[in-house]
Amino acid sequence: MRVSQLPMRRRVWNLGARVLLYLSAGLTCGLLVLLIGTICARGIRGINWQMLTTAESVLRGTVGILPAIQNTLFVIVLSLLIVLPLGVGAAVYLTEYAKNHRLVSLIEFATETLAGIPSIIYALVGVIIFCTALGLQKTLVSGALTLVIMNLPTIIRSTQESLKTVPQSYREGALALGSGKWHMIRTVVLPSSIDGIVTGSILAIGRVVGESAVLMYTVGLSTAMQDFSSLAAMMKASGATLTVALYIYAKERADFTTAFAIATILLGLTVVINGAAALAGKKLKKV
Amino acid sequence: MQEEPILRIQHLDLWYGENHALKDVALDIPAHRITALIGPSGCGKSTFLRTLNRMNDLIPGIKISGSLTYRGSEIYDPAQDVTPLRKNIGMVFQKPNPFPMSIYDNVAYGPRTHGIRSRVQLDEIVERSLRSAAIWDEVKDRLKKSALGLSGGQQQRLCIARALAAGPDVLLMDESTSALDPISTSKIEDLAMELKKEYTIVIVTHNMQQAVRVSDRTAFFLLGELIECGDTEKMFSQPADKRTEDYITGRFG
Numbered sequence: 001m002r003v004s005q006l007p008m009r010r011r012v013w014n015l016g017a018r019v020l021l022y023l024s025a026g027l028t029c030g031l032l033v034l035l036i037g038t039i040c041a042r043g044i045r046g047i048n049w050q051m052l053t054t055a056e057s058v059l060r061g062t063v064g065i066l067p068a069i070q071n072t073l074f075v076i077v078l079s080l081l082i083v084l085p086l087g088v089g090a091a092v093y094l095t096e097y098a099k100n101h102r103l104v105s106l107i108e109f110a111t112e113t114l115a116g117i118p119s120i121i122y123a124l125v126g127v128i129i130f131c132t133a134l135g136l137q138k139t140l141v142s143g144a145l146t147l148v149i150m151n152l153p154t155i156i157r158s159t160q161e162s163l164k165t166v167p168q169s170y171r172e173g174a175l176a177l178g179s180g181k182w183h184m185i186r187t188v189v190l191p192s193s194i195d196g197i198v199t200g201s202i203l204a205i206g207r208v209v210g211e212s213a214v215l216m217y218t219v220g221l222s223t224a225m226q227d228f229s230s231l232a233a234m235m236k237a238s239g240a241t242l243t244v245a246l247y248i249y250a251k252e253r254a255d256f257t258t259a260f261a262i263a264t265i266l267l268g269l270t271v272v273i274n275g276a277a278a279l280a281g282k283k284l285k286k287v
Numbered sequence: 288m289q290e291e292p293i294l295r296i297q298h299l300d301l302w303y304g305e306n307h308a309l310k311d312v313a314l315d316i317p318a319h320r321i322t323a324l325i326g327p328s329g330c331g332k333s334t335f336l337r338t339l340n341r342m343n344d345l346i347p348g349i350k351i352s353g354s355l356t357y358r359g360s361e362i363y364d365p366a367q368d369v370t371p372l373r374k375n376i377g378m379v380f381q382k383p384n385p386f387p388m389s390i391y392d393n394v395a396y397g398p399r400t401h402g403i404r405s406r407v408q409l410d411e412i413v414e415r416s417l418r419s420a421a422i423w424d425e426v427k428d429r430l431k432k433s434a435l436g437l438s439g440g441q442q443q444r445l446c447i448a449r450a451l452a453a454g455p456d457v458l459l460m461d462e463s464t465s466a467l468d469p470i471s472t473s474k475i476e477d478l479a480m481e482l483k484k485e486y487t488i489v490i491v492t493h494n495m496q497q498a499v500r501v502s503d504r505t506a507f508f509l510l511g512e513l514i515e516c517g518d519t520e521k522m523f524s525q526p527a528d529k530r531t532e533d534y535i536t537g538r539f540g
Contacts, residue, residue: 099347167384169380169382169384170384170386170387172342172345172380172384173380173384173385173386173446173449174386174396174400175342175345175373176340176342176373176377176378176380176450177373177374177377177396177397177400177449177450177453178369178370178371178372178373178374178397178400178401178453179370179396179400180370183400187396187400188386191387191388192386192387
């Protein structure tokens with residue numbers, strides 16, 4: 001039946017629903033475009049080569065955020081390197097090995113709750129455990145470890161969800177060919193759930209790039225160049241990441257040109273990293 | 288029977304929790320024959336098949352007693368490693384279940400699992416297995432393509448090739464044609480009859496015509512009991528038990 005043949009009342013409903021749907025879709029996209037547009041429009045002006053490639057210099061009066069970019073990348077890479085094996089491992093254990101269903105559902109409930117906790121609480125935990133109790137002080141390492149704790153629930157949950165979508169018949173097929181359990185998981189189950197793992201990593205990277213509360217309290221506020229040349233130096237490196245730098249420029253120095261420039265760089269960085277993660281996922285997936 | 292049976296089952300009892308699913312089953316499976324397991328749904332024929340390569344181990348709350356031997360060695364001996372057992376006793380499932388990888392990697396999965404790394408050797412095994420499963424000509428130009436792009440019947444023959452590549456001498460087929468169209472079904476039946484020269488085959492089927500067409504011996508299960516077992520021709524012409532007769536003449540099931 002064509003729309004024009006429907007009774008009047010249903011045609012009005014139809015039109016009403018259509019308008020509402022278009023409106024909500026339009027509003028969402030509009031807000032996104034407005035946000036990105038404003039940030040880029042105000043930020044592009046502040047970006048220049050010198051800013052991207054040097055540290056700030058009080059003597060010469062130049063702005064530079066290279067240290068912040070390096071710190072951000074360091075924190076992302078370090079926290080992912082720790083959280084991925086840990087989170088994927090925990091998810092594999094919970095879905096493939098754990099026999100005690102009550103314990104599993106308890107852990108699942110706990111991870112779900114942890115995933116929803118405000119990040120400032122993780123910041124406090126980070127300060128108490130990593131900075132103070134373990135004596136790491138305010139360093140990038142402390143920050144990365146705190147982010148590991150913060151992202152662990154997300155990674156576990158998203159990996160678990162995608163492990164559950166792997167058909168049981170794949171597992172049976174592999175076992176029936178004489179494959180051991182771990183071999184089956186490594187060769188069939190994990191490759192089939194790589195999508196979920198990549199999605200989880202992208203979410204995690206997004207949270208790391210965008211996180212400010214945790215980092216403000218754990219990584220320190222220095223805007224000077226850090227030394228990444230040795231392991232010992234890395235352990236001591238302490239300084240603002242991009243979000244923290246953004247806060248410093250906007251709040252403490254009222255330099256909004258630089259703040260918006262940093263915001264633009266953050267946006268660009270997120271897009272690049274997400275693209276890379278998606279590409280890596282495609283490469284890892286067989287065929 | 289000319290020689291020792293490949294699989295010998297004596298006094299097999301199996302429980303799923305409280306449910307006594309197989310009752311005192313005794314059956315010899317001779318080499319190079321196709322043995323068909325028939326019976327109505329829930330009679331235990333699939334359960335029985337899955338005890339032969341210990342696929343039932345995965346089910347919690349299962350209890351098995353009795354003696355099952357493969358070439359004289361106890362299948363349920365605690366010292367029995369399931370990896371070599373399942374290498375020797377391959378299985379093809381009801382629904383085709385190729386892995387989401389290339390056709391080549393699917394077939395090479397078994398040999399790789401059992402430690403074969405040499406490219407030359409793998410190439411040789413993959414080609415031989417695909418030829419044995421009568422699918423080589425259809426896939427030889429697309430070995431690197433995903434197995435999920437094949438039709439249902441091709442996928443099932445690929446799964447047979449995958450099972451053969453592991454180097455079994457027994458092949459268990461669990462209603463392996465029930466999800467397929469008639470043409471694919473007849474291809475797989477022809478294939479099974481070809482394969483029995485080199486392999487011992489046990490099929491579960493709910494299709495009695497199929498049992499008549501392909502099998503040499505038939506075993507009839509009802510409510511967890513093995514009612515009757517014998518040469519297919521004889522069983523379908525002169526069943527010894529009244530219940531077998533009722534089932535094969537379609538009075539129930």
